[in-house]
Amino acid sequence: MASSKNVTTFWEWGRKIICVGRNYAEHAMELKNAIPTEPVLFLKPSSAYVKEGAPVLVPYYSNNLHHEVELGVVIGKQGVSISQKAAMDHVAGYALCLDMTARDIQDECKKKGMPWTLAKAFNTSCPVSDFISKERIPDPHNLKIWLKVNDQLRQEGHTSSMIFSIPFLVSYISSIIALEEGDLILTGTPKGVAAVKEHDEIHAGLDGILSMKFTVQKQNP
Numbered sequence: 001m002a003s004s005k006n007v008t009t010f011w012e013w014g015r016k017i018i019c020v021g022r023n024y025a026e027h028a029m030e031l032k033n034a035i036p037t038e039p040v041l042f043l044k045p046s047s048a049y050v051k052e053g054a055p056v057l058v059p060y061y062s063n064n065l066h067h068e069v070e071l072g073v074v075i076g077k078q079g080v081s082i083s084q085k086a087a088m089d090h091v092a093g094y095a096l097c098l099d100m101t102a103r104d105i106q107d108e109c110k111k112k113g114m115p116w117t118l119a120k121a122f123n124t125s126c127p128v129s130d131f132i133s134k135e136r137i138p139d140p141h142n143l144k145i146w147l148k149v150n151d152q153l154r155q156e157g158h159t160s161s162m163i164f165s166i167p168f169l170v171s172y173i174s175s176i177i178a179l180e181e182g183d184l185i186l187t188g189t190p191k192g193v194a195a196v197k198e199h200d201e202i203h204a205g206l207d208g209i210l211s212m213k214f215t216v217q218k219q220n221p
């Protein structure tokens with residue numbers, strides 16, 4: 001069984017983070033991007049993780065840090081070329097995640113045809129909640145996901161709107177990148193992404209399951 005091992009702790013030790021971009025049509029459109037016909041993938045390093053209690057940093061080279069609230073899928077059993085049918089056997093559970101994005105830098109990277117590393121992979125670019133076991137979420141495609149900044153609602157989406165489903169993503173990603181126990185897949189953000197600045201409080205939640213808070217700090221160069 002995928003969840004028989006203690007993934008509750010070991011996924012926080014710092015496994016790889018595979019992110020899916022533009023998996024909600026309304027978000028793809030708000031940033032004037034085409035709706036993808038294949039998943040858009042990028043990576044964050046394990047040093048991007050941050051948990052409640054520590055601040056989210058605005059990188060010293062960015063003036064436009066955006067929040068993106070996302071459902072994270074935690075892998076519980078390693079695999080390569082996993083079939084869609086077997087995909088959920090490789091899932092141990094979930095987490096609420098933020099894909100913090102230096103949007104000004106991402107725009108520059110897009111123009112120059114450069115990878116998104118500086119925009120997406122900096123320290124604290126992946127705030128995460130506690131681990132949520134698979135048993136607590138019988139249907140991951142039926143969850144409300146929301147984010148407020150200083151008590152103002154910015155994002156409110158529903159995981160039923162994902163373009164590519166979790167079994168599809170697990171299968172697709174594992175055909176390219178071997179999935180290991182403790183890896184985290186970020187499944188994309190719904191619409192409403194916007195900037196945060198120093199001293200803002202980000203409050204994000206997953207249905208009635210959990211919520212988490214982070215304060216924003218400017219990083220010194």
Ligand SMILES: O=C([O-])CC(=O)C(=O)O
Nearest residue numbers: 020021022023068188189
């Ligand atoms: O930066 C972007 O817009 C792509 C992305 O991460 C998402 O859709 O979640």
Ligand SMILES: [Mg+2]
Nearest residue numbers: 068099188189
């Ligand atoms: Mg994202």
